[in-house]
Amino acid sequence: MKTSDFNYDLPEELIAQTPVEPRDHSRLLVYHRKNGQIEHKHFYDIIDYLNPGDALVINETKVIPAxxxxxxxxxxxxxxxxxxxxxxxxxxxxxxxxxxxxxxxxxxxxxxxxxxxxxxxxxxxxxxxxxxxxxxxxxxxxxxxxGEMPLPPYIHEKLQDATRYQTVYAKQEGSAAAPTAGLHFTPELLERIKAKGITVVPVLLHVGLGTFRPVKVENAEEHVMHSEFCQVTEEAAETLNRIRQSGGRIVCVGTTSVRTLETMATEDGIIHAGARDTAIFIYPGVKIKAVDALITNFHLPQSTLLMLVSALTGRDEALSVYREAVQERYRFFSFGDAMFIE
Missing domain, CATH: 2.40.10.240 (QueA-like)
Structure with missing residues (x-):
């Protein structure tokens, strides 16, 4: 598996420099894995794709002025x-x-x-x-x-409001970067989601270099992730296992939530409580054990994040979806639009 296999062409003007206001008015590309269908929506429509009985898994880490x-x-x-x-x-x-x-x-x-x-x-x-x-x-x-908020190097605009690089549910300080898929949620949208019968389950992964470190080897499988701290509480593990056993889906908000659950899950898909460092690297061919659907942003070419998305969809499918997102002028990366893979 070559790193260059995960390249795609992205016009520079599609790299989002500022966040959308309100948060949930960013665009949402919905990709249905079963039939390959793509829909173009807004993020506030995400509630229509979540079912009563599902779990929505959020990473409640908080960015420090690092x-x-x-x-x-x-x-x-x-x-x-x-x-x-x-x-x-x-x-x-x-x-x-x-x-x-x-x-x-x-x-x-x-x-x-x-x-x-x-x-x-x-x-x-x-x-x-x-x-x-x-x-x-x-x-x-x-x-x-x-300290200052450590915005990624591709963002050249100065952030006027530091809270826009935090999720509305950020609690535990320790990250050097935001889990950006969560930036689209508002408190009101989360309340509507809960009222529909979806359980919001917090986990923790402090985002460090492992999440955004570039892949510098040609054989992607030789890339070594830098370890990051993650945690799943007893309550969260019990809730997620119960929901999955009852037929509900585990819908992760962001790749960090996926990496946390896949770190803590055994081969049978059971999620175990614990706190540990993880250097898990998920790419096509790696079995996804505990995650059913993913809300994520559009990621950098040749990145481990795009490789994780490709593990869910298949590489060719992921790149095809990205090409359509470029054609439809979606906004990319941290302050960009979102994608729902179900």
Whole structure:
């Protein structure tokens, strides 16, 4: 399976730079796997495709202001530190720029010294660093003050409202990027969905480098995912297993929810409670054990996210749907439109 097999042509003007208002007025492409039919709707129509007795699985992670801009303390050279994953109260795994200048022992300063970090060690597999922070006061409060939302590099517009890069149900801080399929939901739409008899079930995956790390090997199956923390509670596992046994579908909001459930599911499709790191890589040929349908955005060419979608639909089918989305001028990537695969 070649990485280049998952390429497609995307005009740059279709990369969404700003979110749609209201959230649920983005467009929705509905793809029916049974017959290959495609429908063009709006996201608020998603309720028409969810059935009483289904489960809607959401990832309630919350994005932290993970991008810190500062200086190298001894020279004043500008630096950027992107927090990926917390190890303990002071230490984080991070991406840094300029990497060649931020060797172990380097001290960086942010906010005129309000926050400082020391580079402890290299993280070879991601080209990152382990950094240790020092500050007066509560770290989270200082980070809220000094940090920025880490928008993807293909978004060039400044985000006017930071809450638009959070889902309305975000609760547990820890992500370096938003689970963007969830950005389309409003509180009102969620209430209508619940009133229809669909159970909303929260799970957790803190989005880090594993979700959006580019595939750099030609043989895609050799790609190694970076691990991310995920969790399914006892209540969530019991609810999902009961719904599936009763004939309801498990409908995941976003690829992170899929990866969480597939990490926690055994071959028989039973979902087990637990909290652990996952580096699961789902691509065509990998068995989907516990997920019946998916709400997702349109993903980058040659990405692990497009490969996961292709595991559900088949590669040729996924690329065919993407070509139609391009032809119909859908908006792509994080702030773009949505797709429902059922």
């Amino acid at each position: 991008r810190l801009l500062g200086v190298k303390e001894d020279t004043g050279v500008p630096v950027e530190v992107l927090l990926l994953r917390r190890h303990n109260a002071t230490d984080w795994e991070a991406l840094v720029r300029p990497g060649r200048r931020l060797r172990p022992g380097t001290i960086c300063s942010f906010g005129d010294g309000l926050l400082r970090c020391e580079v402890l060690d290299n993280v070879e597999d991601i080209g990152g660093r382990i950094v240790r922070f020092h500050c007066d006061g509560v770290f989270e409060e200082v980070l809220d003050r000094l």
